Amino acid sequence: MERLYESQKLALWYFWTAILLFGAQLLFGLLSAIQFINPDFLYGTLNFMTNRMLHINAMVVWLLMGFIAGIYWFLPLETGREVVGIKLGKLAYFAFVGAVAVVVLVYLFKQFGSGDFFTLWFITEGREYIEAPRWADIGIVAVALIVAFNVIGTAVAARKITGILGVLIVDLAFLFGLYLAGMFFTPNISVDQFWWWWVVHLWVEATWEVLVGVLMGWLLMHLLGTPRKIIEAWLYVEVMLVFGTGILGLGHHYYWIGTPEYWLGIGGFFSSLEPLPLVAMVIHAVYDAGVHKLKTVNRPALFWAFAQAFGNLFGAGVWGFMHTLPQINLFSHGTQMAAAHGHLAFFGAYVSANLALFYFALGKTRVKEGYILNGTPWKIAYIGMIIGIFGMTASLTVAGFTQTMIERATLGSTWEAFIQAQMHPWMEAAFRWRLLFGVIFFLSYVVLLYDLLTAGKRVEALKEAEVVG
Amino acid sequence: MAETLYKLMLYGFFMVLFAGTYAILYAIGRFSGLPLLVRISYSFAIFQFLAGLGMVFSPYLDILWRAIILFSVFAYLFIPPVMWKVVVEMHRRHED
Amino acid sequence: MSIGWLEVVVATLLVSLVISLILARGRHWLEPGFWKVAAIITSSVMAITLVLLTFHTVQAISMGSKRVPGADVINREIGYVYNADRRAMEPVLGKEVGLFGKIWSPQEAEELIVKGKLVIQSRNCMDCHTLLGNGAYYAPDLTKAWLDPKWEKQAMPMVGASSREEAMKTWLMNPDKYPTWTRKMPNLRLTEEEAKAVVTYLKWMSAIDTNGFPANFPEVQVSQK
Numbered sequence: 001m002e003r004l005y006e007s008q009k010l011a012l013w014y015f016w017t018a019i020l021l022f023g024a025q026l027l028f029g030l031l032s033a034i035q036f037i038n039p040d041f042l043y044g045t046l047n048f049m050t051n052r053m054l055h056i057n058a059m060v061v062w063l064l065m066g067f068i069a070g071i072y073w074f075l076p077l078e079t080g081r082e083v084v085g086i087k088l089g090k091l092a093y094f095a096f097v098g099a100v101a102v103v104v105l106v107y108l109f110k111q112f113g114s115g116d117f118f119t120l121w122f123i124t125e126g127r128e129y130i131e132a133p134r135w136a137d138i139g140i141v142a143v144a145l146i147v148a149f150n151v152i153g154t155a156v157a158a159r160k161i162t163g164i165l166g167v168l169i170v171d172l173a174f175l176f177g178l179y180l181a182g183m184f185f186t187p188n189i190s191v192d193q194f195w196w197w198w199v200v201h202l203w204v205e206a207t208w209e210v211l212v213g214v215l216m217g218w219l220l221m222h223l224l225g226t227p228r229k230i231i232e233a234w235l236y237v238e239v240m241l242v243f244g245t246g247i248l249g250l251g252h253h254y255y256w257i258g259t260p261e262y263w264l265g266i267g268g269f270f271s272s273l274e275p276l277p278l279v280a281m282v283i284h285a286v287y288d289a290g291v292h293k294l295k296t297v298n299r300p301a302l303f304w305a306f307a308q309a310f311g312n313l314f315g316a317g318v319w320g321f322m323h324t325l326p327q328i329n330l331f332s333h334g335t336q337m338a339a340a341h342g343h344l345a346f347f348g349a350y351v352s353a354n355l356a357l358f359y360f361a362l363g364k365t366r367v368k369e370g371y372i373l374n375g376t377p378w379k380i381a382y383i384g385m386i387i388g389i390f391g392m393t394a395s396l397t398v399a400g401f402t403q404t405m406i407e408r409a410t411l412g413s414t415w416e417a418f419i420q421a422q423m424h425p426w427m428e429a430a431f432r433w434r435l436l437f438g439v440i441f442f443l444s445y446v447v448l449l450y451d452l453l454t455a456g457k458r459v460e461a462l463k464e465a466e467v468v469g
Numbered sequence: 470m471a472e473t474l475y476k477l478m479l480y481g482f483f484m485v486l487f488a489g490t491y492a493i494l495y496a497i498g499r500f501s502g503l504p505l506l507v508r509i510s511y512s513f514a515i516f517q518f519l520a521g522l523g524m525v526f527s528p529y530l531d532i533l534w535r536a537i538i539l540f541s542v543f544a545y546l547f548i549p550p551v552m553w554k555v556v557v558e559m560h561r562r563h564e565d
Numbered sequence: 566m567s568i569g570w571l572e573v574v575v576a577t578l579l580v581s582l583v584i585s586l587i588l589a590r591g592r593h594w595l596e597p598g599f600w601k602v603a604a605i606i607t608s609s610v611m612a613i614t615l616v617l618l619t620f621h622t623v624q625a626i627s628m629g630s631k632r633v634p635g636a637d638v639i640n641r642e643i644g645y646v647y648n649a650d651r652r653a654m655e656p657v658l659g660k661e662v663g664l665f666g667k668i669w670s671p672q673e674a675e676e677l678i679v680k681g682k683l684v685i686q687s688r689n690c691m692d693c694h695t696l697l698g699n700g701a702y703y704a705p706d707l708t709k710a711w712l713d714p715k716w717e718k719q720a721m722p723m724v725g726a727s728s729r730e731e732a733m734k735t736w737l738m739n740p741d742k743y744p745t746w747t748r749k750m751p752n753l754r755l756t757e758e759e760a761k762a763v764v765t766y767l768k769w770m771s772a773i774d775t776n777g778f779p780a781n782f783p784e785v786q787v788s789q790k
Contacts, residue, residue: 032703043749043751044751047751048701050689050692112687113687114759115681115683119686126688187678188628189773191626194623233595233599233600236600236601239604240603240604253699256708256777258626258697260568262618263622333778334698334699412783413779413781415710419745
């Protein structure tokens with residue numbers, strides 16, 4: 001076991017908090033899934049809107065915390081020194097956790113407010129994914145600035161700027177700068193959604209992808225010993241493809257919100273190219289797997305890293321492409337199709353990445369030199385989660401197809417058409433299957449939690465010939 | 470309308486699904502030196518091509534979009550081998 | 566100014582490629598430096614293009630533009646019809662009919678719309694409904710809710726109102742009392758003023774030109790001016 005930097009201890013705090021919020025995300029997801037089947041469940045007490053808001057907000061926050069953890073873990077390794085503002089970083093952690101707790105309590109017990117600016121500042125901003133009230137927005141920006149300060153400051157103090165650090169710094173600047181685009185009020189909903197997508201799309205389909213590219217690059221370097229030059233060259237290829245397709249791919253959200261018609265073509269074209277970087281990642285992952293014959297000192301980290309490459313391709317690539325052309329999207333936009341795509345894409349691209357990073361950190365803290373982190377529980381959680389997420393995605397895809405065909409293409413997109421589609425037996429069955437697979441996913445999470453808590457107890461002695469790199 | 474749309478979505482889904490399968494099998498086949506797997510991967514290349522053609526022949530799309538899709542299914546036949554070559558060359562150059 | 570999408574696509578790709586190749590000349594294509602140049606140039610070209618298009622788009626969707634109506638549109642009759650030339654449905658405006666039995670001045674109308682938006686955000690509407698197709702999928706899309714036939718067919722007789730806007734207002738204040746299906750909207754304690762503002766907002770939103778979304782919606786004609 002290596003001596004840990006303070007920064008890495010902070011990373012572990014972030015990881016644990018993230019994993020607990022992951023549980024909260026799943027819990028509120030389950031409640032929402034039950035309400036699709038039995039709308040009277042918790043009606044009036046904890047309405048669908050509250051559960052759903054907590055479901056997606058918990059996700060955004062825990063993924064961000066996982067990324068911050070990844071940054072704090074690798075930063076001292078990359079620069080060879082302690083992070084400069086470690087005390088500030090720890091302070092920011094407590095402020096972040098405290099703010100999240102207050103926001104969640106207000107969401108749970110206040111739920112909504114009257115139609116004025118007080119509500120927007122202190123209860124909810126009511127904009128999907130970034131509902132967090134304005135005071136919390138400012139807090140998030142402050143935390144983000146501290147992270148950015150620590151990254152830049154540490155690099156400067158170490159007089160070392162690697163290619164990976166360069167990409168990280170530029171990406172962080174974009175990532176947190178974009179958040180500001182979501183912090184204003186306008187009565188014009190077209191303008192509102194125009195900027196709202198700057199945050200949501202340019203995070204999820206551009207800056208987060210690159211951030212995960214950086215973290216996965218570090219992970220592969222430390223886990224498999226991939227040479228830095230390859231990691232850096234490949235990271236640049238990824239940046240070129242992700243930003244090259246993803247920035248104007250933003251256009252696929254500008255088809256129907258009142259924005260001009262040229263977005264139909266621009267969005268359709270560039271978002272059709274968005275699977276390209278994902279194919280590239282998968283091919284590289286297969287190469288790495290081949291070189292190392294899947295042998296490392298940390299099996300779960302490696303397997304979650306592969307799940308990331310494959311899940312990203314299927315969730316973002318396959319499920320994204322299916323409804324990205326404007327001619328199709330005209331009918332599928334705003335149906336369960338988007339939910340199907342969202343579930344698999346977030347899991348593949350980001351959940352897997354965070355779990356890989358967390359397992360890697362645990363391996364470093366809990367497993368002695370000469371031993372392999374392995375065992376049965378992580379495999380159960382791994383397989384269970386993959387079955388769960390694919391099952392949910394498949395169910396929601398059936399629901400999405402049904403809704404697109406019946407509500408949109410046949411009955412004409414009205415209130416009544418919506419009800420008729422939702423009552424269709426295929427749709428009702430799909431929602432039941434989704435709950436079943438949701439339960440499987442949740443049980444797998446419990447196994448995962450158990451494994452994370454006890455990881456380090458199940459180790460195997462390292463046989464020298466087995467491990468390459 | 471529903472019929473056209475349903476087919477179009479399904480073709481799009483299979484196009485990228487087969488494209489991904491082609492890339493994965495091709496890479497595994499090349500790495501493990503299994504020519505059979507590489508040959509199987511080519512059949513997925515053909516499947517993605519056919520699924521793409523399904524979109525191209527849909528009466529619903531404009532001629533320009535059909536041309537773009539036709540071009541991309543052609544281009545995609547070569548993308549996995551090219552990417553594979555880039556990865557291999559990069560490792561060869563920097564690992565020696 | 567009209568912008569052709571194909572020109573934008575071809576230009577951005579070509580410019581990225583040419584500048585990258587010029588600046589990266591002399592570097593071996595397997596070196597990180599080669600791809601670093603390509604990454605920086607491609608990202609910059611795309612980002613700059615996005616910023617330029619943003620200037621144009623934000624102008625094109627300001628309130629009172631051709632695509633997004635001004636606040637006083639709430640006084641007009643609003644329809645939604647198929648335009649064969651565009652091959653898409655689009656909103657049409659008819660004669661002045663007022664709302665809630667009065668004609669609103671542009672300033673009053675704007676205040677109502679600001680209020681409506683605040684209410685919509687404060688009640689987390691988007692965590693069940695979609696607006697312009699974005700939001701959650703638990704409840705119907707509200708893009709053209711103002712034009713929905715259900716208000717006249719079911720809601721007006723159900724709540725005993727004499728006009729569509731009155732029916733919407735009463736329904737919004739007591740959604741739990743007037744269920745239309747097993748999934749009932751919870752009572753979000755809208756005041757009368759808030760409910761009126763939301764109805765106004767929905768009417769205004771139905772006049773936004775959304776490139777034909779939602780498609781297939783039953784046509785709503787307006788009487789001639």
